[in-house]
Amino acid sequence: MSKAQQEREDKYDVGADFAVPDLDDLVPPGGRLEEDTVTLDSEYFDTADRDLLRQRVTLRRRTGDTDAGWQLKVPDRKARTEIRVPLTADDTVPGELAALVSGVALGKPVHPVASISTVRLRLRMLDPDGNLLTEVADDTVRATAAAAAAGDGAVASEWREVEVELGERGDGKLLEAIGERLTREGARPSRYPSKLSRALNPNGPGLTDNDSAADGSGAEVVRELLTAYLDTQVQAIVGGDVWLRRGLDPVHATRVGIRRFRSTLRVFKKVLDPAARTRLDEELSWYAGVLGEVRDRQVQRARFAAAVTDLPEELVLGPVAARIENDLLAEQLRYRAEVMETVDGDRYRNLLAELARWRTDPPMTENATSGTRALKKAARKARRKADRRLAAALDDGDDVALHRARKAAKRARYAGELTRGLVGKKTSKKRIAEYKKIQKVLGEHQDSVVALGTLRDLGARAGSTGGENGFTFGLLYGLELQAARRARDDAARLTT
Template sequence: MVSSQRERAVKYDLGLDVLLPDLGGLIPAGGRIESADANPSAVYYDTADRDLLRHHITLAHHTDGTDTGWQLTVPADKARTDIRMPSADRDAVPDELTTLVTGIALGEPLHRVATLSTTRRTHRLLDRDEHLLAEVADDLVHATVAGDAALVSEWREIDVELGDGVGRSLLTTVGTRFTRAGASPSTHTSTLDHAFAGDHTPTGVDFDSPAQEALTVYLDTQVQAIVAGDVWLRRGLDPIHSTRVGIRRFRSTLRVFKTLFDAEAATHLDAELSWYAGILGEVRDRQVQRTRFADAVAGLPTELVMGPVAARIETDLLAEQHRYRGHAMDALGSDRYRDLIAAVGRWRTAPPWATAATDSAVTKATRKAGRKANKRLTAAVADPDDAALHRARKAAKRARYAAELAAPILGKKKATKKAKKYKKIQKILGEHQDSVVAAQTLRTLGARAGATPGENGFAFGLLYALEQQAAQRARADAARLAH
């Protein structure tokens, strides 16, 4: 059986001969520290090209006394999720986990790439009620990397993990204490990444400027969302929205800062991301509309709901949602999708730069995105065509995302103010677009109901009129923002 959990942890590097700082001051009065020794080991699996590691994903069989089994770690949204499967067999990756990473592995087979043996001293920080505040693991790691000639290395690292419900401020306090003692935040994304560092594997990035770092880090964050979405989809979960947001932010970066990237590579990737986003969008539209229409029907007077309106909406849209989800799953198994994942993997650490990414270039592109959003909004509110407002909405999104990306360059306060402004525009224009699309769907459902014995389109007509009114209100709100 597979289980998963979210973790909030931070890792530090510490010299072999440096004493661990006193942890007593981190617990409240009446609390205590519980220490124990262990000797865990882990065998890691990846493709020959280390595709999992490229996406900061690790797959390993762990042996730790009472905790023996497989663990797949997937990072996303400044956190990570561990997917675990108990098993004593460490020589064959379970089919369930192989399936989850098949997209990230680009269809290539998995094999043993490294073995890590650890001498661990664990300190559990408990409050007076015996609730776990944090767990501090002091590890001496011995690593053997597989290859034509095995590479052996040894180092010390400190892993701090918060207990359930504990505020992240404790991590800051612990970090301050450790850095004063000589520790430094680990530059490696995982213990496995550290093991491969001596093998000259380019898992890190050296930045030429703060602007280049801001762009690369932003793109990497979006790739995390896309990659995590791949795994969650294969688990039968619902990452559609977060995956699409990651794609939108990535595409926005390609467009707003297009002069900084190789034009051919950026145009091709933009088209491929658009293709995949379109497939996911069909699923997401049905999800949103099912909830939207169910609430709308519930809000109508009972006497005006003639026929099985709610059942018609749920049955038709759910069937369409399942059909389009099937299309999404088919896409995950395609060569085109594997090529897309390989491409974003390359972009996350080494975007194809066309010119130097300077602070001034990022600032200039961000301001241009803002001016374009303002111009499109002004033109759209004077244009009766709904498509004009939709184009203005997309421009506002790009201006918002650009401001968020450029925060290290513009300054957090200024960037937040810009992002907030365009987020408000995006929200109002999004309400307009949702109503326009909803009205079109209701028209189709109403016509279908009107031609079916035992049903009629009356309630659908009412809902259609309500969506039109909502669209007009959103248009009026947008007009006020434009002045």
């Protein structure tokens, strides 16, 4: 049976003569430092095309120390989640993990691509109760890339690096403090996101978030900002793929990642290749729609359950709560089954492959050469469009227009996130908060609009198939009408 835990670590390249600096003054009162040395042997698995590596997913079989076993590492916001399975007798990937990576692997078989042996000098910082705050790992690494991955033959390489990983009781400030101390002594943030990427690319820069041109040209600044933002959204989508296959519920987080990605394609369209951008936007819209059927039922179930609970008992006539829960849950499960069929299809796999290319190398136009000016202009245009749409929608009170205004507010908010570093911190924070609030208020209005249609269908079904009293469904319908009006009034006040 697998176990999962989140990890957050920073990696540093160091020279052969590097010495880890003294960290005693960072130990909390009553805490301590423990030092030991372990040898870790790991065999890494991937497809022949390195599809897992491209999506920042790691699958390995490790022996040595207490974390021996099969380990799958999946992107999870600023950290990664590690899923562990006990060691097996051979190097055959356990069926559970093979199923979890089947989407990221694009349906291709995985096989050994590298063997890495690490002699690790560990410095573990513990709090007074013995809980791990952080571990500083001084690694001497020898790696051998398998012949199939290396091309003409197996390639061996050696290097030294330092990893700083947060423990269960550590915090980001401690990670930063240790990082500052390491860099003062000559350590450099690693060019490589993992040992595997370095093993497979011993003479190159590797696949890393830190890759960008040194000349600081306009197009490269644009590329750096775009890839940093898009990569974060792909992490949410890829992580969602694995969590779906694990039986968990990543639907909302996946859809948010898709929304942010699609918003970027639309707002910053002038710096992106039009054909490639349009094609990817269509495919993301398709997948978001498949997930949306599940998410709509999740939202409605929670919304109606709370509404029924809030009603006085004498106003709940018949099995209203049961009718709502049973009908919507049945629909949710049916649509979830469709999602699982979708993620095993060729169209979805092609989408993941395209996202892997965009996260590191989005196709750009000549307009990108104008640099940050193009990005700021596009973000400004998104804000103006959001303002115009909101004003127009409030003038006529049309539900469709209000929904379009909500989507425009989302795009303005996400554009503000991407360009956060191009304007003052205070200004950026204010703009993002402003459009987030508009998005929230209009989202409440849209939830009520959708709820009205669902309640009408549920009430009609209850009366026609179950002979149930429709009074309570009508009452809930009236409450949703009131909620929609309140949300519209709240939106109007935001413009005054």
